[in-house]
Amino acid sequence: MSGGISDLDKNRVLAEWLEWQLRQVRGRIRELEISEEQERRRRERAYAAMRWKIQPQRSSSVALLHRGDCSLYETAMGFLDREEALIALAEPDIEPCQICNPQTGLASG
Structure with missing residues (x-):
């Protein structure tokens, strides 16, 4: 070497x-x-x-419409577009979530 x-x-x-x-x-x-x-x-x-979602009705409460990013009702599917959310909100047995106020986003369209 x-x-x-x-x-x-x-x-x-x-x-x-x-x-x-x-x-x-x-x-x-x-x-x-x-x-x-x-x-x-x-x-x-x-x-x-930019979407909405419906929390199904339970025996003690009505169905709720939420903004898609509302943390009170977590779901990764079943989102509604603006038109569908407007229709849902017009239903007598669906109320808007009092926390995320989904109707605010609907009024601006």
């Missing part, structure tokens, strides 16, 4: 460098996955905020 770096040592250093690169790429992938999930949630919240 001469005074230079052996092929074995060169390849060990290369392997360490490649492993470091792989850790960096995997870290970036995790960051992008988190960012993508946050963006998906933001889009879902924005969609819900």
Whole structure:
């Protein structure tokens, strides 16, 4: 063996460098996955905020119309558009939620 770096040592250093690169790429992938999930949630919240939903009638209360993003009644489906919400609100057995005031968003259309 001469005074230079052996092929074995060169390849060990290369392997360490490649492993470091792989850790960096995997870290970036995790960051992008988190960012993508946050963006998906933001889009879902924005969609819900522009919709309405009906909480079914219970034996002790009437059915309630909520804004899509009202936290008093959580649901990920069954959203109504503006026209459907107006029809629902005109029904005698459906009342607006007193917390999110869904009729406010309906009046501006």
